[in-house]
Amino acid sequence: MDALILLTNDDGIHAEGLFALNAALASLGRVVVVAPDRPRSASGHSITLHKPLRIAKVKMPGGGEWYSTTGTPSDCVLLAVHEILRRRPDLVVSGINDGPNLGWDLTYSGTVAAAMEGAIIGAQAMAISLVNTGNHPEWDYGLASEFALRVASLLLREPLPPHVFLNINVPMPPDKRLRGVMLTHQGIRRYPGRIEKRVDPAGRVYYWLGGDVPEDRLEPGSDVEAVSKGYVSITPIHLDLTNYALLEQLKSSPGFAKLLENC
């Protein structure tokens, strides 16, 4: 195979998960990395319209094609396609993220957003995240990058329909053996929301978001459940956020019927 593969992430160009992915996918073709110049976790599917962006060619030990940008993960995909590669890559891989992208995480995730941008431009795409369940002091990207290679080869051989992508979460078992792989749906994981109020040296108040522990609902067949049991989860994702069941319900709701009539 002689594929053109674009790698990006939301942890920034100096993230080990990106190094591991770059090494693992080299056998599949030409691999080009275009990643944010600093961590951009929870950047969602944001693109930068209000300020200019820069691209820098970066040298890395071991060689390869590395570019950093001042933009978000989605900006990186757009800059890669329209400026750096000047063509659509065959595959966009985003990750390996330091931490899970499960349930409602997907809506916030910069990692997932970059794969989404890959799907929008019509490339094969996947987001891959490493779940350090036991809070090991060392992150081991070995199993996740091996698995990324297997899925990447499959997507290049047997492409998915356009404008969908895969969201993959790989647990990090203590014995380095995965329990298995499950095809899952996106589950429910939310954060209670923690905001810390602090005072700066000048006496002015500021706030930090984050630091809270997610609340997971272990629905059978969901990504959240699969990973909690030590399985890799693979969820096929599209761009349609419509709640079709509710759409049908609202069509027969008297309140909405009145709203639709009186205009």
Add this chain to the structure above:
Amino acid sequence: MDALILLTNDDGIHAEGLFALNAALASLGRVVVVAPDRPRSASGHSITLHKPLRIAKVKMPGGGEWYSTTGTPSDCVLLAVHEILRRRPDLVVSGINDGPNLGWDLTYSGTVAAAMEGAIIGAQAMAISLVNTGNHPEWDYGLASEFALRVASLLLREPLPPHVFLNINVPMPPDKRLRGVMLTHQGIRRYPGRIEKRVDPAGRVYYWLGGDVPEDRLEPGSDVEAVSKGYVSITPIHLDLTNYALLEQLKSSPGFAKLLENC
């Protein structure tokens, strides 16, 4: 009714669409505005984890409760709930956005993301956007804010199930009469992607994203189609991005079967 209503947007606290919404919803209860201190269009469902945030109480002609924050629209909702209001509002309304949020726009939109955050915290929520179809030099928020009031009262009287929200687009007809209202699904609208390369005064290259014209697919029953015909579109949105049809297909795909087995 004595509802607590949180308003926000992605165009920033000095946007006329926000003023119109604030005036229109005042009759429903206590209205509190918590909005970004500057335009944050296309900020997606991003939250700010890498730097601290500030909140400022803002005075506005005509009074009312106004706060600006240095965060994204989603940050605004979180800061409102956990710090400013210190309770969950009954309703979160995001808008009135200057411009459409149709089709794949939804994944990038800060306006939609704020309503999504409202749905996540368990409030009733809606995003509302004004579509200036004919590029009128003046934006007229009158019909859209009247419509926002009608939908807001309906949601307070007859709440939707938790963790869903409405995405509403209101066209701006030349004769100031809406054609009608349609319950829609999210359609397909993408951007070809335009990046302008420029050179700064120091001779260094930089890039601007944006400025391209969307490519709409006029699927029957979609938001894109409804608005193109002069109708208001209302799309019920949830947080589940799973492509269930593809999930079933992959379960019977030989390539994926092999992937699931060999672990």
